[in-house]
Amino acid sequence: MPSNDRPRRPWLTIGLALLAAITFLMVSDRSDGVIQPMRGYGVSDSTSVQPSKGMESGAQGTPAATRVVAPDYYPYPYPGTNVSITDTREFLKMSYQATMRTRSVQELTRRAETTIRGFSGRVDQISSSEKYGYVSFVVPASKFSAFRDEIESFVAPRFLKVNISSQNLLPQKVSIEEQQKGVEKNLVDLQAQRKATVAAHDSKVKSLQAEINANASAQAVLRAEVTSDPARQAAIAAQLSQLAVDLVQLKSRLTNENSNYANNIASIDAQLTYANEVLAAVKTQDQNLIDNVATVDGTISLEWISLWEIAQLYLPGYWIPSILAVAAVLAYLWERRRHPRVAREI
Incomplete structure (x- = not known):
């Protein structure tokens, strides 16, 4: 083979x-x-x-x-x-x-x-x-x-x-804290403003009411006086007329004071309500940040x-x-x- x-x-x-x-x-x-x-x-x-800019520009030169x-x-x-x-x-x-x-x-x-x-x-x-x-x-x-x-x-x-x-x-936290401080300061200022407004109103009303009471007392005294002397009667009538005019003005001033006070208090109370709502929102934002972290x-x-x-x-x-x-x-x-x-x- x-x-x-x-x-x-x-x-x-x-x-x-x-x-x-x-x-x-x-x-x-x-x-x-x-x-x-x-x-x-x-x-x-x-x-x-x-x-920084240096970090961005130097990125290409960084070792692999x-x-x-x-x-x-x-x-x-x-x-x-x-x-x-x-x-x-x-x-x-x-x-x-x-x-x-x-x-x-x-x-x-x-x-x-x-x-x-x-x-x-x-x-x-x-x-x-x-x-x-x-x-x-x-x-x-x-x-x-x-x-x-x-x-x-x-x-x-x-x-x-x-x-x-x-x-x-931290920047968000600091921003929230600054907002909260600002809102709380605004609340303190508004509360102080409301207190001052109430005090000023009470003082003004007290003063006007005292003048109104004095006017009413003066009119009562003049009306109680009885005399037959025509000259005195004319003087009393003139004084009563002037006191009546003054009383109308005093009551008008009191009405205006009460109206202005009501408007001012309503405005301040509205600002206080809004500030409290903002404060609650800021606190919620702060809690959300804590929860997020x-x-x-x-x-x-x-x-x-x-x-x-x-x-x-x-x-x-x-x-x-x-x-x-x-x-x-x-x-x-x-x-x-x-x-x-x-x-x-x-």
Whole structure:
């Protein structure tokens, strides 16, 4: 029988070389020819500060390692209120954002919903599909640390991106306190004005009433006087006529005083009512701020991840095609040693 001396094809080498080429093209397509690692996964904490012009202009020159841990945005503090540097109070409002890559999107979405309610939280929005999930929520700040540990245990750190931002609501608090002081001062002024108005009115009424009483007494005395002297009778009649005119004027002044007093008191009382309503609204606003600080709002986004993307997370960039290429070379050398005629095939 003729001997089978056909050369042996190095299938292992060819397979590894093809895989190296395919993965190289896949990585090149994803990075557009630039080697890029999987960015953004990890933990990012930020506290709200107002960025200066130098911060904005220097962002492009920041080293890449620094940019990875920087927050995605710089929230601006509450405008319009200058807070003294000596005021060191903190009313931190925290926001939490977690993005998870998983192959069990719907299962983890249900777990997130259950966990939120288990920590006395509230689910505001939830959506779930085969490849995407989303949950927005609010949890008490006192339970946030334990809640965060539980949520972040759903996946390995490599598949988790967390962004935590904290904003000090001190400017809002100071603004509310200034409003409250202004309203309370206005209330004190209005109450003092009302008291002064009442006192002035009482004094005026007392004075006018005394004049009216004196006028009435004078008229009574003149009417009681009996005389047969024509000149005296004429004088009495003239005095009575003048006193009657004066009495009408005094009563008119008293009526006007009472009317003006009623209008002034009604105006002051209306201002007091409005000021009390404003004060109640300011106190409600202050309580709302305290309640807001006492909670942490956040979102959890879940994205389906393929096996290739998992491999890319562990071996980013061109590591996979490089390893396959090295494996192909080693396989070629091994097959060449075992089958010397392999070299002629390649």
